[in-house]
Amino acid sequence: MGPVTVIPVPGFPEVRPGDVLSDLVAERADLADGDVVVVTQKVVSKAEGRLVPVKPDDRPSVQAVVEAEAVRVLRRRGDLLMTETRHGFVCANAGVDLSNVERGWAALLPLDPDRSARRLRDGLRARLGVQVGVIVSDTFGRTWRRGVTDVAIGCAGVAGVVDLRGTEDALGRQLVATEVCVADEIAGAAELVMGKAQGVPVVIVRGLEGSWLREASVRGEIVRPHAEDLFR
Amino acid sequence: MGPVTVIPVPGFPEVRPGDVLSDLVAERADLADGDVVVVTQKVVSKAEGRLVPVKPDDRPSVQAVVEAEAVRVLRRRGDLLMTETRHGFVCANAGVDLSNVERGWAALLPLDPDRSARRLRDGLRARLGVQVGVIVSDTFGRTWRRGVTDVAIGCAGVAGVVDLRGTEDALGRQLVATEVCVADEIAGAAELVMGKAQGVPVVIVRGLEGSWLREASVRGEIVRPHAEDLFR
Numbered sequence: 001m002g003p004v005t006v007i008p009v010p011g012f013p014e015v016r017p018g019d020v021l022s023d024l025v026a027e028r029a030d031l032a033d034g035d036v037v038v039v040t041q042k043v044v045s046k047a048e049g050r051l052v053p054v055k056p057d058d059r060p061s062v063q064a065v066v067e068a069e070a071v072r073v074l075r076r077r078g079d080l081l082m083t084e085t086r087h088g089f090v091c092a093n094a095g096v097d098l099s100n101v102e103r104g105w106a107a108l109l110p111l112d113p114d115r116s117a118r119r120l121r122d123g124l125r126a127r128l129g130v131q132v133g134v135i136v137s138d139t140f141g142r143t144w145r146r147g148v149t150d151v152a153i154g155c156a157g158v159a160g161v162v163d164l165r166g167t168e169d170a171l172g173r174q175l176v177a178t179e180v181c182v183a184d185e186i187a188g189a190a191e192l193v194m195g196k197a198q199g200v201p202v203v204i205v206r207g208l209e210g211s212w213l214r215e216a217s218v219r220g221e222i223v224r225p226h227a228e229d230l231f232r
Numbered sequence: 233m234g235p236v237t238v239i240p241v242p243g244f245p246e247v248r249p250g251d252v253l254s255d256l257v258a259e260r261a262d263l264a265d266g267d268v269v270v271v272t273q274k275v276v277s278k279a280e281g282r283l284v285p286v287k288p289d290d291r292p293s294v295q296a297v298v299e300a301e302a303v304r305v306l307r308r309r310g311d312l313l314m315t316e317t318r319h320g321f322v323c324a325n326a327g328v329d330l331s332n333v334e335r336g337w338a339a340l341l342p343l344d345p346d347r348s349a350r351r352l353r354d355g356l357r358a359r360l361g362v363q364v365g366v367i368v369s370d371t372f373g374r375t376w377r378r379g380v381t382d383v384a385i386g387c388a389g390v391a392g393v394v395d396l397r398g399t400e401d402a403l404g405r406q407l408v409a410t411e412v413c414v415a416d417e418i419a420g421a422a423e424l425v426m427g428k429a430q431g432v433p434v435v436i437v438r439g440l441e442g443s444w445l446r447e448a449s450v451r452g453e454i455v456r457p458h459a460e461d462l463f464r
Contacts, residue, residue, distance in 0.1 A: 001425050004238040075462040082462060090376040143375045143463045144322040146456050147393035147413025161379035181379025182424065189421035192414065192440065193233050208424065224378050230307040230314060231375045231463055
C-alpha cells in the first residue's frame with residue numbers, strides 16, 4: 001500500500017444558506033478519481049440553512065435549542081448535556097454549536113448528513129466528472145478518553161466500516177472480529193490539517209485503498225443500534 | 233498549513249522478545265525531524281516479551297489471561313469482556329490479543345506504553361540524530377459507534393491533547409472547549425495504511441503542526457480520570 005496524503009483546501013469562503021457546496025468545492029479543490037473529500041458539518045449546516053437565532057452569551061437561550069434538538073438526554077453535568085440526536089448520534093449538546101458561526105446564531109446538525117454527503121458527491125461528479133467519496137465530519141467527545149476527535153456523521157461513496165473478519169492475518173491465523181471504522185479514521189486524519197481556528201473546512205484525502213470507495217452510509221454502518229449498546 | 237503524509241514502512245520483520253525496536257525502525261524508515269512514528273502495540277509487546285502461552289482454540293484458557301490482566305470488568309456479553317486495564321484504558325478483553333501472534337501465544341499490552349514510546353523515540357534520536365515523536369497505537373472499540381479505530385496508548389515527543397481553548401476562531405469568537413486529541417487522530421490516520429492483514433506495523437506521519445512535537449504522555453493527557461467519567 002502506498003502513502004495517504006491529507007491535503008487542506010485553502011481559501012474556502014464563508015458559507016451562507018443556499019450556497020451550493022459542490023460548486024464551492026469544485027472551484028477550489030483539484031480532485032481526482034478515488035479521492036475522499038472531507039467537509040465539516042459546520043459548512044454543510046450553513047449551506048442547508050440549519051441555523052437558529054440565539055441570544056448571545058445567554059446560556060438558557062442556547063440550552064433551549066439543545067433540548068429541542070435532543071431526542072434523549074443521557075447525562076447532565078453543569079452546562080454539558082450528553083444527548084442522543086434524531087440520527088442516533090450520542091454527543092454533547094445535541095451537536096448544537098456556536099463556534100465559527102455568526103454571533104447571535106447557533107448551527108444545528110444537518111437533518112440527514114448521509115444525504116448531504118450524497119448531494120455533494122453527486123454535485124462533484126456532475127461538475128468535474130470525478131468519482132470521489134465524501135465524508136461530513138463533526139467533532140465528538142469520547143466516553144473514557146479526554147479530548148475530542150473528528151468523526152464521520154455522514155458519508156457517500158466511501159465505506160463506513162470495513163469488515164476484515166475472516167481475512168487471514170500476516171501469520172495466517174483467522175482474524176476473529178476486526179471491523180475497522182475507516183470513515184472515522186479518515187475524518188480524524190482530515191482534522192489534523194484543519195486547524196480549528198484557521199477556517200479550513202474542506203480537506204482531500206488521497207491514496208486510500210480503492211475497495212473502500214463504495215456505497216455506504218453512516219446511519220447504516222456506524223450508528224450502533226440500541227440492542228448492541230452496553231453503556232446507554 | 234501544508235499537507236500531512238501518512239507513509240507505511242514496508243518490510244518490517246517478525247519481531248521477537250529482546251529485539252531493539254529502534255534498530256529495526258531505523259534500518260527501514262527514512263526519518264526526518266518533526267516526523268511522528270506510529271508503531272502498533274503488537275510489535276512493542278513482542279519486543280518487550282509481553283507474551284503468555286495459551287491453549288489454542290481454548291476459550292477458557294484465553295479468558296483466564298484476560299481476567300488476570302483486567303483490573304475491572306465493566307460489562308460482559310458472551311465472550312466479550314469490557315474491561316479497565318492497569319493503565320486506565322477501557323477496552324475489550326483487557327487488550328489481550330491473539331491475532332498476528334504465533335499460535336499458542338497471546339500478546340498482552342505493554343506494562344507502560346508511554347515508556348515504550350520514550351524508549352523508541354530516544355533510540356531513534358541516538359541512532360539517527362533525528363527529533364521525532366512516537367505513538368504506540370492499539371485498536372479499541374467505541375461505546376456508541378460500530379467498528380474499531382486505532383488510538384494512542386502511549387506517546388513521546390508528540391502531544392496527546394492540544395488545547396485550543398481561548399484560541400480565536402475564524403470569526404473571532406472565543407472557542408469555549410476544543411481540546412483535540414491529536415494523538416488518537418494520528419494513530420487512526422496511520423491505521424489507514426497498515427492493512428491489518430498485510431503486516432505494516434510501523435508508519436511515518438509527516439507534516440504535522442510543529443508545536444505538537446513536545447513532551448507528553450497518554451497517561452497524563454488522554455486517560456480520563458474516574459472523577460470526570462459520566463459513564464463507567
